[in-house]
Structures are given as C-alpha cells and as structure tokens.
Amino acid sequence: MNTKILDPKDPNTLDTAADIIRGGGLLGIPTETVYGLGANGLDADAVLKIFEAKGRPQDNPLILHVAGMDQVENFCHDVPEQAWMLMKTFWPGPLTLILPAKDLVPRRTTAGLSTVGVRCPDNDMTRAIIRRAGVPIAAPSANLSGKPSPTTAQHVYHDMVGKIEAIVDGGPCRVGVESTIVDVTGERPRLLRPGGITPEQLRELLGELDIDKAVVGEISGDTVVRAPGMKYTHYTPSGDVIIVTGTGKQAAHYILRHLGPKDRVLCFQEEVELYPAGVAMAYGSEKQPETLAHGLFGALRDLDSKDIPTIYARCPSGGGVTYAVANRLKKAAGFHIVEGDKAP
Ligand code: TXA
Ligand code: MG
Numbered sequence: 001m002n003t004k005i006l007d008p009k010d011p012n013t014l015d016t017a018a019d020i021i022r023g024g025g026l027l028g029i030p031t032e033t034v035y036g037l038g039a040n041g042l043d044a045d046a047v048l049k050i051f052e053a054k055g056r057p058q059d060n061p062l063i064l065h066v067a068g069m070d071q072v073e074n075f076c077h078d079v080p081e082q083a084w085m086l087m088k089t090f091w092p093g094p095l096t097l098i099l100p101a102k103d104l105v106p107r108r109t110t111a112g113l114s115t116v117g118v119r120c121p122d123n124d125m126t127r128a129i130i131r132r133a134g135v136p137i138a139a140p141s142a143n144l145s146g147k148p149s150p151t152t153a154q155h156v157y158h159d160m161v162g163k164i165e166a167i168v169d170g171g172p173c174r175v176g177v178e179s180t181i182v183d184v185t186g187e188r189p190r191l192l193r194p195g196g197i198t199p200e201q202l203r204e205l206l207g208e209l210d211i212d213k214a215v216v217g218e219i220s221g222d223t224v225v226r227a228p229g230m231k232y233t234h235y236t237p238s239g240d241v242i243i244v245t246g247t248g249k250q251a252a253h254y255i256l257r258h259l260g261p262k263d264r265v266l267c268f269q270e271e272v273e274l275y276p277a278g279v280a281m282a283y284g285s286e287k288q289p290e291t292l293a294h295g296l297f298g299a300l301r302d303l304d305s306k307d308i309p310t311i312y313a314r315c316p317s318g319g320g321v322t323y324a325v326a327n328r329l330k331k332a333a334g335f336h337i338v339e340g341d342k343a344p
Contacts, residue, residue, distance in 0.1 A: 004166040005153060008125045013168065018132035020165045026053055028142050028156040029065075029129065030170025031121035033094045033179050033196060034149035034297065035156045036065065036139030037164065041075075044106040047138050051108075053163040055145040061111035062138040063096050063179075064118050067130040072118055075105050075136060082206060083184045089205055092122040094175050094196030098183040109138050115185055125170055141178060142167075148235045148297040148304070148332070151176050155301060176294035177324045182209075191215060194324040196293070215327060217335065235297070235332040237304035241266075243315045243333045246340030248274055254340040255312045264306070266299055267314040268292070289322040296325055300332060 006013045008030075020027045021038065024046040029038045037054060039046035041064045051058055064075055069087045072079060076099035083097050101116035110116045118136075121127065130137050141149035142156045150156045153169035160167070180195035182202065190210040191199060202209050244251040248267075252274035255265055265275055268286035283299035284291030303311050315329045315337075316322045330337070 001162055001165065003157065003161045003164055005157065006166050006168045008168060008170055014128055014132055017129045017166065017168055021129065021133040021135065021137060026050065026164035028153065028160060028164060028167030029126045029137065029139060030153070030168055030173065031123050031126055032174045033177065034151055034173055035142040035153065036137070037142035037160065038065070038137040038139040040133070041109050041136040041138030042104060042106065044108040047106060047108045050138065050140065053160060054140060054143070056140060057145070059111050061113055061117065062109050062140050064105070064109065064116055065126070065130060065137040065139055066118055066120050067127045068120060071136065075102055075116060076100060076118060077102055080184055082189060085205060086182065086184070087120070090197050091120040092127065094122070094179040095119065096179045096181045098181065098185055098192070100185060117181060119179055123170060125168060129168070146236055148237070148300040149178055151297050155298070176297060177328055194327050196321060196324065198320045199323060200319055235300060235328055237300050237311060237332070239303065239308040239311050241311045241313055241333040241336065243313050243329060243337045244340040245315070245337060251314060251340035254338065254343055259312070260309060262308055263310040263312065264303060264308050265312045266303060271314060286316055289316060289320055289325065292316055292325045293321050296328060
C-alpha cells in the first residue's frame with residue numbers, strides 16, 4: 001500500500017480523508033496531543049486493522065473521537081452530570097472520559113468492556129473529518145505498539161508506511177503527550193492517565209479525584225487495571241532508560257561516573273552544559289514544563305534510532321503537566337530510578 005501524505009490546506013483533503021474512514025481504511029490523524037491511527041469506530045473489521053497495523057494486544061481498548069458534545073449520547077448512555085461539566089469546560093481538548101457504551105459500539109473497539117473512552121480533539125481538520133465521515137473515529141496513538149507516541153506526521157510515516165492509506169499532516173502536536181483519562185462511571189471520578197488537563201484543573205472543577213494505582217507505580221502483568229493499556233511496556237526506545245534523581249549537578253556526578261562510550265543523557269536544557277559535547281540531549285526547559293511535554297516523545301524517538309545501550313534521563317517533578325511528563329518517562333524507564341545523590 002502506498003501511504004499518502006495529505007495537506008490540510010488542499011481542498012480535496014477533507015473528502016479524501018472522510019472517504020478513507022467511511023471505506024473502512026486506516027488514516028493517520030493530527031490531534032493536539034499526539035497523532036492518532038484512525039478508523040471507523042463502529043466498523044469492527046476496520047477496527048481490527050488498527051490492532052494489526054500497530055501490533056497492539058486486542059485486550060487494549062480504543063478511544064472514540066467525536067466532533068462535539070452533541071455526539072456523545074449516540075455512543076454512550078447514563079452520562080453523569082460531572083461528565084457534562086468536564087466536557088463543557090475542557091472540550092475540545094486533551095481529556096478522554098470513560099462512559100458506559102451503547103450496544104452499537106463494537107466490542108472490538110472497547111476490547112470487550114461495557115465502557116468506552118470518548119474524546120473531542122482540539123483540531124479543526126480532524127473534527128471536520130469526523131463530521132464529514134458521519135462516524136466516530138476510533139484511534140489509538142499512531143505508533144507501533146510499545147514505541148513512543150508520534151508527535152509529527154513524519155513519526156507516523158516512519159512507523160506506519162505501507163500499512164495505512166494516508167496521513168493528514170497537521171504539523172507538530174501542540175501538547176505532545178496523550179490525553180488525560182478520567183473514569184466517570186464509578187462513585188468518584190478517577191484519573192487513569194495524566195495528560196494535558198492537569199489533576200489540579202480536574203480537582204478544581206470536580207472537588208474530588210481519585211488517582212488510579214496504575215498512574216503512580218509499576219503494575220505487574222496480571223494486575224487488573226482500569227485502563228488496560230497502562231499495564232504494557234510503553235514509550236520504550238531500544239536502549240535501557242535509567243532515570244537519575246537529585247539536583248542537576250548530583251545527577252551529572254553520578255552519570256559521568258557510569259556513562260559508557262555509546263551511552264547518552266536526556267536532560268533539561270539547563271543541564272546540557274554539565275556534560276561533554278555530544279553526550280547530552282535536551283527535550284525542553286525545566287522552567288517551562290510544556291516544552292518538556294512537547295519534546296519528550298520526539299527526543300525518545302531520536303535516541304531510539306541511534307542504537308544507544310543506556311539512556312540516562314532527567315525527570316521533572318511537580319504538578320501540572322509535569323505530572324504527565326514524569327508518568328511517561330517513568331514508564332519509558334520501566335520505573336528504573338536511581339537516586340543521584342545517594343547511589344554509589
Ligand atoms: O491523546 C490521546 O488520547 C491519543 C490521541 C490519538 O487521541 N490517543 C491515545 O490512545 O493515546 P491510546 O490507545 O494510545 O491510549 C488509550 C488508553 C489506553 O491506555 C487504553 O487502555 C485506555 O485509554 N482506554 C481506552 N478505553 C478504555 C476504557 N473503556 N476503560 C479504561 N481505559 C480505556
Ligand atoms: Mg498509545
């Protein structure tokens with residue numbers, strides 16, 4: 001299959017893209033978080049192709065992308081008041097809500113669950129494609145399973161060339177990490193995955209928010225988790241990733257004692273100068289956490305392509321979007337964390 005790159009400014013793109021979705025094909029779609037690998041979310045055969053193209057385990061459900069709040073009750077029932085409040089405040093935007101699914105949503109989309117994740121992406125072109133296609137778009141992140149999510153059309157091309165009909169090139173994604181996921185089907189709202197909408201923003205609106213254990217620590221393969229995707233290895237470059245804590249100087253002191261000739265350091269802009277030339281790569285500024293979110297996956301992909309045995313990484317701490325960045329980096333490291341100020 002010849003994978004086309006579609007320019008959103010081309011007047012034919014909207015129809016071409018909508019036709020691919022309606023015809024049961026696969027389409028790379030831009031969103032404000034990361035690129036999605038989209039198909040008609042109501043067509044079980046089209047959805048199967050997503051799992052095949054990604055190499056994704058079939059027990060990991062997909063998110064349904066809708067064009068607006070007005071479409072939610074086509075696919076979900078018993079939508080609680082809290083969910084409407086969240087949609088009114090944060091949509092279109094990087095927030096996915098877990099809601100009870102109607103029967104027309106195929107079990108292949110929900111991976112057999114009675115609930116479905118819905119999200120309205122903050123990207124005009126993608127919402128227009130959903131409306132034009134007349135169906136919701138089921139889309140996981142458009143990476144090969146286990147690899148960092150794609151934040152440019154070129155990343156999608158790299159992973160999916162020959163496997164999908166086309167990619168709509170919407171430029172680099174604004175946020176850079178996947179959406180925040182909140183389960184609103186239980187007694188209390190529960191954060192299943194941190195993202196661009198922060199726990200502070202959610203608590204301010206909801207007054208309460210539980211944090212799922214999958215967010216805070218490693219979970220073993222047989223643990224029952226609410227967001228099934230959280231139990232798989234994620235975002236992993238081929239080399240080992242080790243997070244080193246402490247101040248910049250403490251971490252550099254530790255890393256420089258252990259650094260092999262082909263190893264590299266993934267750090268904040270402010271710390272690059274602590275390392276010999278060519279060793280350290282910045283993914284953003286510690287003072288501007290949005291830049292870290294924006295740059296993390298691209299940097300992990302760069303390092304993945306270079307055959308590096310060990311990547312020593314610096315992880316930000318704190319709330320806001322920093323919380324999501326730290327969550328992704330810890331997963332990339334398989335929760336391998338060394339205390340730079342104490343370790344020998
Ligand atoms: O920002 C995003 O959310 C991106 C863009 C493309 O929209 N999508 C994305 O999809 O990150 P994916 O498939 O890579 O991650 C979806 C996560 C998985 O961890 C999955 O297990 C969880 O959402 N999920 C989906 N449906 C669920 C459900 N019904 N209950 C619990 N978790 C669910
Ligand atoms: Mg993903």
